[in-house]
Amino acid sequence: MNIVVVRPGDLGESEISRWRELQGADPSLDNPFLSVEFALAMDRLRDYVRVAVIQDGGKTVGFFPYERHSFGIGKPLGGFLTTCHGLISVPGLRLDARTLLRACKLSVFDFDHMVAGQPTFAAHQSDVRPAPVMDLSVGFDTYIDQVKTNSPKNYKTVRYKERKLGREQGEIRFEWDSTDPEVLRTLLDWKSDQYRRTGRVDRFAQPWIVRLIDQMHAQRSETFSGVLTMVYAGDTPVAGHFGLRTATTLVGWFPAYDTEFARYSPGIMHHLHMAEHAANAGLHQVDMGKGGREYKSWLKSGDLFVAEGRVSRPSPAAAVHWMGRTPVNKARTIVLDRPHLYRFADRVLKGFGRMRTSAQNQSATPAVKEPWGVG
Template sequence: MFIAQKMTARCCVDSVSIMQIAAVRPQELGAPELALWREFQAADPIQDNPFLSPEFTLAVAEFRPSVRVAVISDGGTVVGFFPYQRHATGVARPVGQGFRDRDGAVLAAGCRPDAAALLRACGLAVWQFDHQIPGQLTAASSRAQLFPTPLIDLREGFDSYVQVMRRRSSVTLKGVNYKRRKLGRDVGEVRHEMRSLDAEALRTFMRWKSSQYLRTGKGDLFAHRGIIGMLERLQHTCSERFAGSLSVLYAGERMVAAHFGMYTPRALALWFPSYDPEFGKYSPGFIQLMTLSEDAARLGVEAFELGRGRHAYKDQFKTGEIHVMEGWMARPALGTAIHRVTAAPRQEVVNFVRARPQIRAKVGAMRLTFRSTRARVNNFTGRQR
């Protein structure tokens, strides 16, 4: 068991129950706490998401030392875990900010902590989130909006999903099947590996993804050694309740697409998809999306979550959706006032752009031009030296 003496406070959930909280580093959690964490996930389909798994939190904590877990206890019994990253001025953000698609706590049935008291116990002022599970935490001072997250419903199996696709997206389904057959004829037999442990395949995937970020004007996540180490760790993480998964699509002996994701017994998360541009005319990413759905259904996965965000391909392949919250919860503190006049308005602007494809495309083009210009200037400066 961890030593619950790092930072403790009492958290009032209602007029009857009093809870205790200890904020610890994830590495300080013992096997009993981790087992309870997984048990709470297994009991609740909404919480059974790989981004809320202890394995993900531990992997991120290896290169982000600001990661903490608030362990919530009631009468000496642990009833919940709240993972977060601590930032300046007492602002808490989700673990893996910038590359994860689910936020929140993992709680025992009936546990609904008061967010203000939870923040106070952890020495925090604000909890800012954008993929929060609705209804988990309550706070008098808060602001949040609901956003849809598309998913592929696999509860009735892959064949049932294909039948739904035939009714609502028959053109998409026919196109994917045609291109898969053509890829097989032109290059070689198409096959899919759900969990590859090949280190070279991982390096190839990361090269593709870095090139994609460069082409689209986005910051390259894989330029950071910490992200690389996290994927290397997750690639070899597999247990009864969680698996990191480098999935690879081959045509003959050629690797044509890859996806790095994670899954629990109930949910597979779309995370980092990529493909070899040489095979772009075959739409290998779409082929892999269908094949991943088939493999996931075979494993008993009930939902393939495609991640929040408006993209045409998600509308083509989705058969359902869930909702997540974006916003903040706070307690009275200096950090709360600072947050309200800085980060909160910026996020509203970001949401405005994301919700409008035409504006988003123009912003993306401007970003690409800026990054390309900066790269040319850096190259020129390097030659002058």
């Protein structure tokens, strides 16, 4: 086999077509974060983006997109922004992972959302976790029956709150695939506020991420698009989401809502409307991504699986990276596996967020209870 490393922008039309062909032929690769369009967008914004083009007998059999950082530290394309990564290849392609790293000039490659079971990386998986999905392949009615079975009480409560919101704030309206940039700005403002309130780092404080979202919002094709959705009460936006889709899969990315309407559980309400419109648009599933949010357990009707792990070649950089990353990854796994620890960590972060906001505003702001906060 021959491995050539280039920037995504240097791929020719035949290689781009081959990428799409390989992705479309394997259902396990049906995720927009694995699409060539996402790699091209990342390459336009960040100079550390690379792709290994894998050839066998003169024929391209795979692509491995990644980020190459200082000292040969490799990261998945999009890093913390994405919920899926891996090889886009012919089924069953098996490479020696360290040989691949050597060709990519990487000393180490950490992954936490790898398509589970890919032969090249399977031996290096340390854990496999479910990523809950809304399975719409047999229609929305069948899906919603599963939601009712999962938790009939929660479903009735959400629908009751939706009717209450309509009575008190205005008729409920859902917009699918908005192209309005002002609607996107509203959503990102909500999300930034959520990051601050909950003690997280505001991703949109980095201008390149905002530019990436804008580019994805403008992307339109049959196999790759950004999708912006919003729930309104009358003319007032209350909850929305921005994600990416292939021809058949929508991936959850940035959900958020206006905390003024938190008592109505607008995030869950939005997800149910989004599932219905996704089904009507011909999508087969909504991938909600792995993670410990309670609402996913009763909104889901199936699971995909993603793997965590690490590949390294002997080097000082790999050793230092291991010492810095492994304890953090183990601690995160322990927290995610124990709901009481997850809730405690969430409360601590929210407390930090309130203190940070209070210090910034020089005045205390009352805490907002976020039932079923989707984000």
